[in-house]
Amino acid sequence: MGLVRLLRIIFYALIVRPFLIFVLGLNVRNLEKLYVSDSARLIAANHNSHLDALVIMSLFKISQIHQVKFVAAKDYFCRTPFLEWFSINIIGIIPIDRNGATKDPLGPVQNAIKEGYTVVIFPEGSRGKPEKRENLKFGVAKLMECNPEMKLTPVFMHGLGKSLPRGEALLVPFICYINIGDEMIWSGNKKTFMEQLEIRFDDLEKEISPKDWK
């Protein structure tokens, strides 16, 4: 086992996961649906907080965690050379350019999929307003279209937007509710796929029936 992989396991198993379990508390439904396949696939989750990706990464088993990466903004996670190294190797991000400077912003994601990684993606793009779902972006459908064999697992989370919403530095503990859906396959059409994904998120959200947060 390489040193970087070991550091990553230490980071998630000994720091991130205990912190999330003790300070926030994770209430997970259908966790087994996250472990179904070892082949490359997408995990699509709603986005409320910086903590979203860390929570999903923490749900994976120690033996799997080195095969998982999540898509994140290059301008934020790669501000300094050390941060860039740490984000890519230890946290496990796929940095993407969201300023439109590169022609194919999804290129790095495609590469990771080809290399067999499980890729976590947030189709809403940005975190937006706390505990409010934003419109889904088409990037996720593009990835599915390019990799029609690939499966997608939808994950709905509630609570992190209360604990650490966008623009807040103060963490206030709330339990994070997570609901994992059945695997989805490529529908053959971007528009219908996005509609299906939207419906899946609605259903997963309804099962949790989050409390008001106005």
Added chain:
Amino acid sequence: MFNLENTDPVLGSIGIIFTLLIIATIIVGIMRFKDNSDSFKELSDRVKSWWFMIVIFSVAIMTSPIISVVFFSILSFLAFKEYVSIIPLRQADRPVLFWAYLTIPIQFVFVGTGAYGLFIVFIPVWVFFLLPFRTLIAGNTDGFLKSVATISWGLMITVFAISHTAMLMHFPTTETHLAGGVGLIMFLAILNQGNDVAQYVWGKLFGKNPILPKVSPKKTWEGLIGGLVTTVFGAVLLAPILTPFDLSFSLLAGILIGAAGFIGDVTFSALKRDLKIKDAGSFIPGHGGILDRIDSLALTAPLFFHMTRYFYY
């Protein structure tokens, strides 16, 4: 059977609990062996969780007073967190909740140092006074009363009330009462948790007539009375080992713990029914959340504490 006079009374009572736990494990094991369906899965999860809880509790209570205080403060934190996660709140309440969380370490410093005067007024007087002020600073008056009321109620139960259990440890040891404060904590915890189990078992075996069908359809008169009798019986047995109580006060303490446990249970049933949820969390497999396990303890602890303090110290 047990020669308790020569052993540490607290250790002796822990021995009794583990004996009961082993018996329960064997019974549930046999039940699962005969009928290996999902119906016993929850029961077996529950017994498994009891092992964890009792081991952690025993270690927390026996090692040192500081560890006991830390243990109960963690319990308060987890319970308050579950509470704020299940009640509807406003975004404007986020900073208020941050301050509400901070009351936990402060309250438990008062517990640890035995500062009774501060311990007893901090939340009901000072926090009660300042929390609404912090809430109105946010400037959002829509739902102001609802937020202040729900957060205050949560703090009273999950912090103020639970801290009473830990505060029991300051009751001193005497020549006739060797177990001291730790003995009182054991007495309360065993009887309160035992009462929950006894009400459940009696209700399962003989339950027919519901008491409060609209609130908690599974609670029956048979369960309540069976549980109460079991708890009073347990109180009379344990009191000479763990407490300075005489026979009549032991009977009274048993009735109080049994009745208050029931009231605490149904109070939280009403709360959960109002919020349309089954359990407050999923922290303890088979039991639900921390709050589901200690709801009755939280409501019983201040009553038991003040009754004991009034009559014995």
